[in-house]
Amino acid sequence: MLNEISSPWAAVLGAGPAGLMAAETLAQAGHRVVVFDRMPSVARKFLMAGRGGLNLTHTEPLPAFIARYGAAARPLAPLIEAFPPEALMRWAEALGQPVFTGSSGRVFPRAMKASPLLRARLARLAAQGVEIRTRHDWQGFAPDGALRFHTPAGPSVPRPTATVLALGGASWPRLGADGSWVPALAGLPVAPLRPANMGFRVPWSDVFAARHAGTPLKRIALHFGDRAVRGEAVITRDGIEGGAIYALSAPLREAIAADGVAVPRLDLRPDLPAEEVARRLSAPRRGQSLSTFLRKALALPPVSIGLVQEALHGGAAPEALPALLKALPLRLVAPQGLERAISSAGGLSLAALDAWLMLRERPGLFAAGEMLDWEAPTGGYLLQACFATGLRAGQGAARWLSAAGAPGQG
Numbered sequence: 065m066l067n068e069i070s071s072p073w074a075a076v077l078g079a080g081p082a083g084l085m086a087a088e089t090l091a092q093a094g095h096r097v098v099v100f101d102r103m104p105s106v107a108r109k110f111l112m113a114g115r116g117g118l119n120l121t122h123t124e125p126l127p128a129f130i131a132r133y134g135a136a137a138r139p140l141a142p143l144i145e146a147f148p149p150e151a152l153m154r155w156a157e158a159l160g161q162p163v164f165t166g167s168s169g170r171v172f173p174r175a176m177k178a179s180p181l182l183r184a185r186l187a188r189l190a191a192q193g194v195e196i197r198t199r200h201d202w203q204g205f206a207p208d209g210a211l212r213f214h215t216p217a218g219p220s221v222p223r224p225t226a227t228v229l230a231l232g233g234a235s236w237p238r239l240g241a242d243g244s245w246v247p248a249l250a251g252l253p254v255a256p257l258r259p260a261n262m263g264f265r266v267p268w269s270d271v272f273a274a275r276h277a278g279t280p281l282k283r284i285a286l287h288f289g290d291r292a293v294r295g296e297a298v299i300t301r302d303g304i305e306g307g308a309i310y311a312l313s314a315p316l317r318e319a320i321a322a323d324g325v326a327v328p329r330l331d332l333r334p335d336l337p338a339e340e341v342a343r344r345l346s347a348p349r350r351g352q353s354l355s356t357f358l359r360k361a362l363a364l365p366p367v368s369i370g371l372v373q374e375a376l377h378g379g380a381a382p383e384a385l386p387a388l389l390k391a392l393p394l395r396l397v398a399p400q401g402l403e404r405a406i407s408s409a410g411g412l413s414l415a416a417l418d419a420w421l422m423l424r425e426r427p428g429l430f431a432a433g434e435m436l437d438w439e440a441p442t443g444g445y446l447l448q449a450c451f452a453t454g455l456r457a458g459q460g461a462a463r464w465l466s467a468a469g470a471p472g473q474g
Contacts (some may be wrong), residue, residue, distance in 0.1 A: 072225035072468040074461050075096065075211060077202050079106035080241070081431025081447055082454035083230030086184060090228075091192035094472025095465045098224075098234025099189075100200040100213065101240070107182050108239040109232070113447070114178025120156060121149040122444035123169045132445045134314065135439035139414040140449060142336050147452040150446070154452075159184040165281050202231070204248035222244065225468050227429050230454060232255055233408030233434035243408075245435065252425065253413035260439040261313055261446075263305025264396040266324075272370050272429040279367040281308075285334035287391065288312050288319075288326070294334060299367060304394065310406065317399050317409075325385030329391040332368045342386040362389065362406040407446055409439040420460025421453060427465055432457035 072095075076087045079101035090097040099106075113119075120127060126148055130141050153163050155169060161173045161181045173181055189196070203212040206221055213220040232241025234257040243257045281297040286308045295308035309316075312328065319326035334343060344361040358364045358372065375392055376382060402408060412431050416423055423429045432453040440446050466472060 071096070071471075072465045074226040074228065074465060075100060075224035076228045076247055077101075077223060077232060078212075078230035078241070078433065078435075079103075079196060079198075079231060080230060080433060081107070081110055081234055081450040082457070084189065084229065085451050085454030086195050086228040086230060086430075086458035086461065088189060088192070089186070089455055090462050091194050091463075093459075093466075094464035095462055097194050098222075099194060099196045100202065100211075101198050102201040103240040104198055106186070106196060106198065107178075108123055109241065110182060111178045112236065112239055114181075116174045118178045118181070119131050119172060119442070119444045120163065121168050121171045121449070122151050122207045123149060123165050123171060127309065129370065129445070129448075132443075133438055133440050133449065136414060140438060140452070141464045142419070143456045144330075144451045145450065147455050149448060152448060153450055156181060159188065171178050174230045189377035199329070202245065202248070212469075227430065228454075228457045228461050229431040229435060230433045231430065231435045233411060234402045235259065235262075235405040237380065237403060237410045241434070243402075249412065252423065252464070253416050255410035255412040255413065255437045257402065258317065259399050259402050260317075260409040261310040261406035262317075262400045262404060263300060263303050263309055264313075264316060265303040265398040266394060266396060268302070269301075269374060272374050273301050276367045279308070281330075281367060282365075284308060285331035286312060286328050288315060291315065303396070303400065305404075306402065307442065313399070313441075314409070314439060318397055319396060320396060324397075326396045327393050328369070328396070330366060331390050332371070332392060333362055333389060334363070338386065338390050339387050344348055345386050345389070368418050370420075407434060407439060407441060409437075411435045411437040413437050418460075418464065420458050421457040422464070430457040430460050430464075433468075446469065 074090050074095055074097045076083045076097060083099060087099050092124045124303050130137050130144055133140050156163050156173060163173050165171050191350045199216050201214045203214055205332060206212050210223040229244040234243030246254055269300045276299045279299050279408050284293055285294045291312060293308050293311040297304050297306035297308045316326045347359045355369050358369050371392055375388055380388055402419045412435055414436055418424055420433055421430050440449060
């Protein structure tokens with residue numbers, strides 16, 4: 065039936081945050097839009113993010129906020145300035161989902177989950193006339209530029225006037241976005257998809273792994289290069305993950321790629337100055353075991369004591385114990401894979417897109433969301449960029465449809 069449509073219309077490929085924002089923007093401009101998704105239901109990764117409370121955005125001052133995108137900060141800046149955190153919060157509240165700001169500056173819906181927000185926006189899209197077709201697996205382009213889908217009813221080859229690609233990255237592929245779109249964009253600049261905001265593998269001893277896997281490390285600081293972050297982490301059977309690790313995951317990943325290993329330093333008592341740690345450890349042990357001594361002198365939990373013992377067994381000098389407590393080396397040998405990463409780096413180069421996120425070499429084809437080559441730390445930065453790029457791509461597609469003679473506001 066889509067092939068029989070004579071008036072201009074838009075297709076959005078991918079029903080995640082970026083794709084649904086593009087569809088909403090197109091519909092608000094008065095254009096017909098159909099959303100296609102390969103999964104049986106929409107926004108599965110968005111719903112997964114909601115299990116952690118759904119960190120929508122962050123109230124950090126905008127210049128510092130934008131700097132979080134690193135190498136992509138400059139091209140993303142005008143998009144986020146046009147749809148800043150305050151606008152995202154107003155958008156959520158207009159859907160009947162009030163938000164609040166936590167003590168860290170992170171913004172969450174009061175419901176602390178994604179499903180009410182998703183239901184509200186799907187109801188809005190339905191009221192706007194947006195059609196969503198699931199189980200449509202995009203297979204690339206036909207020779208004439210039409211879209212090719214595999215569907216339960218067989219092949220489908222619709223020919224939209226404008227297309228927004230919002231196909232996601234490649235993290236948590238079981239939720240839908242697996243990077244299978246890359247071959248369809250052959251010839252365009254696409255950086256390899258790599259894990260981001262992920263844990264790392266550490267060669268723990270069998271004893272330490274068996275005893276402490278799954279144990280949280282609380283109130284720690286992690287140092288690497290000229291950067292330091294405070295937060296928490298979790299020991300896994302084969303490594304370490306968690307917020308403090310994710311915050312430094314990009315430089316740690318790059319160091320491993322360049323040198324085969326990365327060695328950040330872990331401060332097990334960041335609330336105590338080095339001098340105080342040394343003073344407490346200078347007290348006589350009076351026959352106490354090292355574990356008992358560290359527990360009583362510094363209130364270290366068993367997992368932190370285990371890390372110290374790992375370092376000592378690995379060759380650290382016992383006389384350097386005070387320095388070890390403040391800068392314990394962690395030998396990271398590999399990042400965890402995309403299947404466990406929160407997000408992904410790499411993707412379609414932003415340089416290949418114009419100011420409206422249209423591919424310069426493919427007029428009428430737009431792209432948004434995590435499939436673009438940017439990455440950001442957790443804390444609300446990921447979703448903010450997905451929404452902002454989805455909005456801009458939707459605006460660009462609306463302009464294109466208006467130029468093609470479609471009714472609407474453009």
